[in-house]
Amino acid sequence: MAVNSLPLFHRIADRRVVVLGLGEAAEAKRRLVERAGGICVGEAEAHHAQLAFVVLDDEGEARAAAMRLRGKGLIVNVTDRPALCDFTVPSIVDREPVIVAVGTGGASAGMAKMLRLRLERFLPQGLGRLASQLSAARPAIRARFPTSDQRRRALDAALREGGPLDPMAVQGEDAVDRWLSGDRNDTEQGFFQILLRSADPDDLTLREARLLGGADVVIHDRNVPQSVLVRARADAQRVPEGGEVPADMADGIVVAIRSAN
CATH class of the missing domain: 3.30.160 (Double Stranded RNA Binding Domain)
Structure with a gap:
């Protein structure tokens, strides 16, 4: 599967960002930068910046500005001209x-x-509040679930659909505290099999997609397409069919995928 770009979140708080151009489109870029805490500057201060937005109607002027800024080490976005962009917004x-x-x-x-x-x-509007609760509770989560595998499985179980911390449900201000203080240990583990009905990942059931997304180990035959395998976590251990599951991962979620062919 071809990927044209790598999605990243770039922190720009208190950093200079070049914005070239006038008019509403350029102002929209300035608002975007300032909302993220960045400081909008002109080309004269490009040597202090890492990012640049070029918002110029004339294609020749936009191309020349992008080349100048790129030559100074900046990565550049040129509005409405994807071919001239190093990154898109x-x-x-x-x-x-x-x-x-x-x-x-x-x-x-x-x-x-x-x-x-x-x-x-x-x-939900309260999604950010739940994330902040989880961030503040990191020491308590580490104490309750000492290893990284235990923490990941516990959080996967809590955050899944219908779980005590389901992010798509309305959660109270003490949701994480109530989860940590409870006696439930509903982390999912075990061996699961998925027989593909087709090479289209959209044909996975919701449960199959959830299991694949949370798997510690994915066992697969050579006919399982990459478009399905990429639905697993990037750090999940991949084992060709017939291979051995690592002993330290055998008590997690092990998913065996087989093609229909």
Whole structure:
């Protein structure tokens, strides 16, 4: 599967960001930068910056400005000209500190916007509060679940659909404290099998997709397509069929995927 860009979240608080251009489009970029805590500057201060936005109507001027800024070591976004961009700007759903970014690699800003508007309807306003609770509770979570595997499995179970910390449900201000103080230990573990019905990952059931996304180990035959395997965590151990499951991962979630062929 070809990937045209690597999604990243770049911290720009108190850092200079070059914004070139006048008019509403340029002002929108300045608001975007300032909302993230950045400081908007002109080209004369490019040597202090890492990022630049070029918002110029004339393509020749925009191309020349992008080349100058790139030559000074900046990575550059040129509005409405994806071919001249080192990075593109996603449409953002803000539930601080949770940020959901929808990008199309510059293919269609309108599509990204419509997807963002739909996501706005589904994501609870309290999502950021739950994330902040989890951040503040890190020492307590480490004490309750000492190893990284225990913590990941406990959080996966708590945050899954219908779990005590389901992020799509309305959660109270003490949700994490109540979860930690409870006696429940509902971390999921065991061996699960998935027989693919097709090479299309969208044909996975919700449960299959959840198991694959939370698996510690993925056992697969050579006919399982990469488009399905990428639905697993990047750090999940991948074992070809017939291989041996690492002993330290055998008590987690082990998912065996087999193709229908």
